[in-house]
Amino acid sequence: MSTTFLPCGVYHENYAQDHAWFQTNLIKGKMILLFVLLYLVVPWVADVYWISVMNQVGYTIMGALGVQLLIGYCGQLTLGHAAFIAVGAYTSTLLILEFPWPQFLLDVGLAYPISIFVAAIVAGIWSVLFGLPSARVKGFYLILTTMAAQFITVDFLITQYISQIGGRGQAFSLPAGTIKIGPWTIDSDVKVYYMILTFVVICIAGVANLVRSRVGRAWIAIRDNDISAEVMGINIVQYKLMAFFVAGFIGGIAGACWISNLAAISPEHFPWFWSLWLVGVILIGGVGSIHGTVFGALFMVVVMELLQMAVMPLSDAYPKLLMDFLFIKEAAFGLSICLFLLFEPNGLAYRWWQIKNYFNLWPFSY
């Protein structure tokens, strides 16, 4: 699914063109348009509500990107990714709140950027720790160990111990003005939007380049047939753990970014549901495709918001509906995963690929 057919009469003359990110000028133009749209038009047009929805989409993309890397590119099934996002979020928060930062770092506003980096590293290492069983087991058994990661990390360690640090009770809140990047204090939704958007772009570019490299090829070989990969001389344990590290790293960035939006965290933000949700996102978007992750995140978040908007007007007539909406949402999520797997098993990315090729090859579609 990775290569798009080029239109008639467009061909490459050297390797640089063949390896280029944007293969034709039209694609380059479209991408520039997309960036202009995302960076300039969206914050200008959208109101506060839709900006917050977009933030949620960005956070979902970052979270799902790690899952996509593990499941879609390395074939390591995981159902506990929320744990690593939680580790990232808590590391960043604790660093900001409890670490004795030197005054000059606080003055130039480096505390939060450094904490994001440290959070990403810690989450990556934590992820490797629970990826270790992947050396021995795979498939369904790996699902069980990653599930164990979720319960041990979030339901036990964080709920019982980490969230008691500093005597704040269950929920940590970050005082206003503590989240600063350089001279900018991240305090409005639009600023959070710019920050998350930038991190999403960096993460997507990073992962997309990684899967094009030698490492990515090794991952894909492991996904397709791990025994063959081992026979070909790939150190599969090392590469599997590397996949876990990168996935945890991105999860850590996602968690650390998200606290700038909430300005507070508690263990309830990282339930098992969230791990399953992320797997649902990549399934609906398309397994093994980077822009599938983006489509999946957009679909899941925006469709749920639209569902909410459709249900809300009815709530005057049926007041109980507001309370029941959470359950309807849950059932709808489950049903949509089932229906997608039954009727569109390749996800939205495949459909997008078909549409693109139709236009590229038109009028000679063969």
Next chain:
Amino acid sequence: MDLFLMTITTGLMVGGIYALVALGWVLIYKCSGVLNLAMGEMTLIGAYTSLSFYTMGVPFLASLAISLIIGFILGILTERIFLDRLIGEPVLSVIMVTVGLSFFFKGIVELLWGTDTRVFNPPVFSMEPIKFGPIVVGQVYVWSFVAAMILLVVFVSFFKYTQWGLSMQATADDEMAALSVGVSARFVYAAAWAIAFMAAGVGGTLLGNINGLNISVGYLGLLVLPAVVLGGLNSIPGAIVGGLIIGVLQNLAGAYLDRYFPGGVKEIAPFVFMAIFLLFKPHGLWGWERIERV
């Protein structure tokens, strides 16, 4: 010492219920190769159905029977609508369909019965505890254990001595060979789901009698997974032994480790144990060790 004995007894009794649910799980896996993560929600559906009929005034055994029938129908429907098309799909798709099903069921259950804890009222089993020497156990536990054991015997003899059971075993063993001697694989898959749904319903009803029924009883479906892994994924005796072991282990952890690690030791102990166990014996106690060649 008394505490130790009592913990073990309670663990065994609860473990009996886990074994019942684990049996349904192993059955589905053995016959159709489907990894069913919706087991917890299946227990909830069965339990809430029998609870509703019981509160309406139907006798307990009759309402249990009604929930068994409804479970049977739902099991066949689920298999026909969702799982039948997925034969031969990659393992991730099948697992995620069951995850999707679990959310769907859970949403429906919450929509229909709400999230408050409901109890069997009037209580089915009397509150008077039973004494075995120094060990004191609630009657609910004893009866649940007895019921679970009876059902386990019924299920196991069903597989050993009836035509249906034998054809299910044959399909589990070698699907191609079974097809060639005239066993309908689709029928077997449907029967496996129906039986699993029924076993889950009984397990849920018994657990609901112990502590009351709310959405967190569905967590049981996840507790069954360590039990199944312990016994080996495709072994029915393994599921029973695994269920008992997990029940005992969970109660021991709750009794002895709670003072060192306050909080939810009891909930996560089975998972920690399972994670460690997997590192040393990835195929469980009686699971098939699959040797892979390229």
